[in-house]
Amino acid sequence: MTYKQIKWMILLIPTFTVGVWEYIRHQFLLPYISMELGNWLTPLIVYLVSMTLLNKMFRMLEHIQKELEVERNATTVLEAREQLAKELHDGIAQSLFLLSVKVDRLEEHVVDKDRHLHDVQQIRKTVHEVNRYVRQAIADLKYEPMEEKSILSHESMESKLKKMVVDTPVQFSVNWSIPDSMLSPKEKVELLACVREAVVNIEKHSGATHGWIVGEGDPHRFKVMIKDDGRGFVDNPFMFKDRFGLNIMKERAEEMNWKMEFRRDHLYTAVELMKEGEGK
Template sequence: MYYKQIKWMILFIPTFTVAIWEYVRHQFLLPYISMDLGNWLTPVLVYVVSITLLTQLFRILEKIQKELEIERSEKAALEAREQLARELHDGIAQSLFLLSVKAEKLEKVRNENEHEQNILSIRKTIHEVNRYVRQAITNLRLDRDVSQSSTPISSTLVEQVHVMAKDVRTQINIHWELKDHQLDEKEKVELLACIREALINMNKYASATAASISAIGMSHSWKVTVKDNGKGFDGDPFAKKGKFGLRIMKERCNEMGWIMNMYREDRETIVEIHKGALT
């Protein structure tokens, strides 16, 4: 029996019961049952039908709902495993293979300048592997938090940003106006990765006491800003040796056609990522 059929039966059985009873009572039972007694028997009859038939239908309905919840949770777990496997393959496994190739190449290099470049390239690959691992752990933690929530709904962008903010020592104020439907799936993934990298850098180097994340705009033009009151930086942060995270973040933005800026203003470090021109 289907879910919709059960709902319609629950709605119509009491109605049809009363209709049939009233017809039979007025057509055949009036000589035997008085009007007052018939009026008293009507709710009793409805109660008996509800106890015998409707309770069984409610049990079937509850059973169907429980089966749907179990199926939904199993599907969510399967999707989480598939996502983790995809991240491990696309990110970590390929980077580790590349790392082994670079290490073998490094053993054969004799030129000192080329040797240093290879070391920097290996360090960059190690940083990427570290970032992939952090991203996979964050996704697993988000899946766990959502699955334990009393309302099992799919995680939104702002929910994922809140989860990332919990891993940072600094108190972060979040003001998020950007809607999920205004970005496609690739934009969501890349934007979250950039925000995560900005928070990691803030947590490791800034020693900030307060920070904020804001997002405004719509699908064709938006801006995401990460601010903190930390100690900041001198010079061009993307040109500093060993700052692979920032360079990778800028490369992500360039590949997506976004503009990324990082600067100091009013004793605050500001990371801006924007698409298009906000009017």
């Protein structure tokens, strides 16, 4: 029942109730019910109808109003997030990209200056990392939805991961069994960043058709694996200084005291992040 229909029902039901009661009273009940008793019964019947049927309709009306208020608040917040995302994209992200291009050109014109090249390499790494952070923030601002009951509630990790890979050309399967209560806010942020980096590498470099994100653990430890069926790698990918994404992911894992493994078997390439329990 729509909002408008409920309002009309609230207005019309008492009127029809009194009309029907008065018609029945005067046509059929006058020999049995006195005028004074009938006058007392009329407001009693209206009261009973109001406490039963109308009370239910008022609750329905309040529920619809709450839903509309939540939707209105969510729309306002999303519009603000979209605007902020646009400003980030048009300003900071493009400026960082331009700075990265300029550093690339600077490196091309430097010959036999190891120290200078090292400094340039560090600048490139910093620019790349900040640029990735900004783009991650843009993606979160644009696409992180609000819960229906409260615009301040948070999505589960599994939901965020599924949303992360929904538009990728590689088909990903997500099998996540780590309860959100097991992870601290810091761990959630770092895990999402690492998984996003692994997904981007799979999308850009692996030539894979299918990928898997698997998370499992107990209250003391967990293991997260990102696997694909792509072409894999030949040498140690961490040996190359220009592999900024993988090295940043490795640094994130080290800062969190996680163990990170990057391995290849005959068919699959896998990155594993492991948090060992106490005493391990």
